[in-house]
Structures are given as structure tokens and as C-alpha cells.
Amino acid sequence: MNGDTGNTGRRARLLDALLAVAIGAAVVLAATAAAAPDALDLVLVAAGSLALAEHRRAPRTVLVVTTLAMSGYVLHAQPGSWAAFPVLAAVHTAARSGHRLWGVAASALFLTGYFTVMMAAAPAAEDTVERTLLLLGWFLCAGVTGLIDKNWQAYLRQTEQRALDAERSRDETALRRAGEERLRIARELHDSLTHSISIVKLQAGVAVHLARKRGTEVEPALLAIQEASGEAMRELRATLEVLRTDVVEPGTGLDRIGELAERARSAGIALSVDISGDERPLPVDVDRAAYRIVQEALTNVARHADRARTVVRLTYGEGSLTVHIDDHGPCAPGDAVTAGTGLTGMRERVTALGGTLDAAPRGAGGFSVRAELPLRTVGTTG
Numbered sequence: 001m002n003g004d005t006g007n008t009g010r011r012a013r014l015l016d017a018l019l020a021v022a023i024g025a026a027v028v029l030a031a032t033a034a035a036a037p038d039a040l041d042l043v044l045v046a047a048g049s050l051a052l053a054e055h056r057r058a059p060r061t062v063l064v065v066t067t068l069a070m071s072g073y074v075l076h077a078q079p080g081s082w083a084a085f086p087v088l089a090a091v092h093t094a095a096r097s098g099h100r101l102w103g104v105a106a107s108a109l110f111l112t113g114y115f116t117v118m119m120a121a122a123p124a125a126e127d128t129v130e131r132t133l134l135l136l137g138w139f140l141c142a143g144v145t146g147l148i149d150k151n152w153q154a155y156l157r158q159t160e161q162r163a164l165d166a167e168r169s170r171d172e173t174a175l176r177r178a179g180e181e182r183l184r185i186a187r188e189l190h191d192s193l194t195h196s197i198s199i200v201k202l203q204a205g206v207a208v209h210l211a212r213k214r215g216t217e218v219e220p221a222l223l224a225i226q227e228a229s230g231e232a233m234r235e236l237r238a239t240l241e242v243l244r245t246d247v248v249e250p251g252t253g254l255d256r257i258g259e260l261a262e263r264a265r266s267a268g269i270a271l272s273v274d275i276s277g278d279e280r281p282l283p284v285d286v287d288r289a290a291y292r293i294v295q296e297a298l299t300n301v302a303r304h305a306d307r308a309r310t311v312v313r314l315t316y317g318e319g320s321l322t323v324h325i326d327d328h329g330p331c332a333p334g335d336a337v338t339a340g341t342g343l344t345g346m347r348e349r350v351t352a353l354g355g356t357l358d359a360a361p362r363g364a365g366g367f368s369v370r371a372e373l374p375l376r377t378v379g380t381t382g
Helices: 002-034 039-054 059-077 081-096 100-121 125-214 220-245 254-266 284-304 341-352
Strands: 271-277 310-316 320-327 356-361 367-374
Touching (some): 002 039, 059 081, 059 100, 081 100, 081 125, 100 125, 220 254, 254 284, 284 310, 284 341, 284 367, 341 356, 341 367
Antiparallel strands (some): 310 320, 320 367, 356 367
16 A cells, blocks of 8 residues: 555656646747747746656745746746746646645735736837736636635545445444354354253263263263263364354364374374474464365365375475375265355465365275365464
8 A cells, every 4th residue: 555655656746746747848939939038938837847857846945946936037028928837837836735825925925026017118108018918817816726625635535534434334234243143153152052962962971971881881982972962062162163163163273183193093094193384383373274174174084085094284385384194995986066155164274264175086995085275374263
């Protein structure tokens, strides 16, 4: 945004300079057509015209310089009414900047000097009066157009501000509605899932307790259910906290990959985890997405790949993190894969971060999920 503003300012200054040069050239051509101007005339015309290039920064100073220079030119050369062009432009810019009285004073000074010089130099009084009245009309037009331009710019600024206020109001309304929707979802999850998972956890705990009380061996699947239900409760509470406070829970990233791997192994998956590259802290959104991708991939292995041998590879690159999960399940090359909620959620997470996701059967059998997540400055959030 600052770069665009700077470019606009440079273009405006260049346009002002070109306009000042054009006005000065027009006055010089008119003076040359009437009589050959001397060096002093050229200096006065150049000073009065080129000063207009700075009218945005110092409109009153430009008005004073232009009026004095062109009045001196009128006094020295007794030119035609075209000598008023630079002063007209200065009066217009002064009125547009809100300095109406300065414009009136400059107009009166120039017209008085012009009328006095022309009356002393030309015997025909009527012609001088007509020229002076014509110039008076032009000065009035310059002042009026300057005021119109000022009001128009104020109207544009006011319209832009109203548009910004309306956009801000829409954003605030959208945020409020999103917050209300988050609270509604949190209530629904709390009233439904929390109760169901609590029952599962309670029943699994009772079964484990009774088995140990009887002195029988506890089934690994039962222990896995107990552990998974406890983890589900923790994650559900963290999710509800996020929905209620809009704060990302820090403990749901790759720092818990070890716990996730242990739960997968306790569920019967022969899992190995390989981490390569310069392991370092990740942006929160990337860290969370990587964990969820691994979690969902391992869930799919347990559901659809008969708990087959699986390898998880995390590769830290200079500008990206690669998450690669390969299983040796029954999926064969060319098998049709229907994207369910899990794969769709993976793709949405990766796409939201500007990354890429490939999920397809492996050539040697099994299924492969490969996600490449771009890294940004540590500490950014989605």
C-alpha cells in the first residue's frame, strides 16, 4: 500500500511539473508572437510559471511568487491578457486548497497592476476596461472552479470513508455471527459427543478394572479403547475451548507425534516414524495441520488397511515441511479411491496453507499420503 501511495505521489508531481512547463511555454509563445521578449521577461515568466509545479505542497507561496513575478512581467513588458494564465492557475489551486482570501487578494493585486499599466500605455480606455473585465471574469471562474474541485475532493473522501465504515460494519457483523455459530457448535458437541465418549471411556475403564480384579489378562484392544477414548476426550475439550475462545491450543502439533505413534502401535499398527532435516519450531497452523494429517492417515490405516505396516516420514526443508505416510495395506495400484471426510479434510487443510496433497495407491501396493506444507515466519497463525 505504501508503494502504491508513493507511485501515485510521484505521478502527481510529474504531472504538475509538465503542466507548469506547458503554461510557461504557452506564455512564452504568446509573448514571442507579440514582440521578442528580453532576458528579464523570460526570467519572470519562468519564475511565475514553474512555481506552479509546487502548488500541492505550498499553494500560498506559489500564489505569492506567481502573482509577483507575472505582475512584474506586466509592468516591464505591457503584454496582453495571456500574461494572466499562470496567476489564474495559482488562484485556482489556492481556492482548491481552502485559501480563498489569498486568491481574492492575488486577483485584486494582479488586476489592479494590469489595469494601471495598460491605462498608462494604451490611449484606448475602453479596450483596457474590456480586457480587465474579461480577466475579472476569468479570475472569478478560477476561484469558483477551485472551490468546486475542493468540495468534490471532500465528497470523494467522505464517500470512501463511508464505504470503509460499511465494510468494517460488515466484517464486525460477520465476526459476531461466526462467534455465535462457534458457540452453537460447541454446545452441540458438548451435549452429544462429550456424553457418548464419556460413556465409552467409563465402560472401558470398568472392563479393564474387572479384568484385573479377576486376575485375567486385559485385552490390548480394550486398553487401546480406553486410551483412545481418553485422548478423544482431551481433544474434544481442546476443540470446545478453541470454539469458545478462538485460540489455537498449542499442544496439538508434532510435539505429540510420539503419543500418537504409541496409540497407533497399541491399536496393532506396526508403525515407524522417521524425522529428517533441520527439526525446528513450526508456525502454529502448519504444526497443527501436519499432526492432523498424520492422525487421519493412521486412522485410515486402522479402518481400511487392516492395521498394515506403516511408515511416517517428516522432512524439514528450508521452505517447506513434507509429511509422507506409506502403508502396506491391501490397496492395489489402479484401485478406485473414494475421498471421504478424512481425505477431504486433509486436502482442505493443506490447500488453506497453500500446500499440495497427493493421496493415491502405491505402485508396490498399499496407500500413500504425501503433503507438502510451505513454512512461513514462526508464530504466524491461520
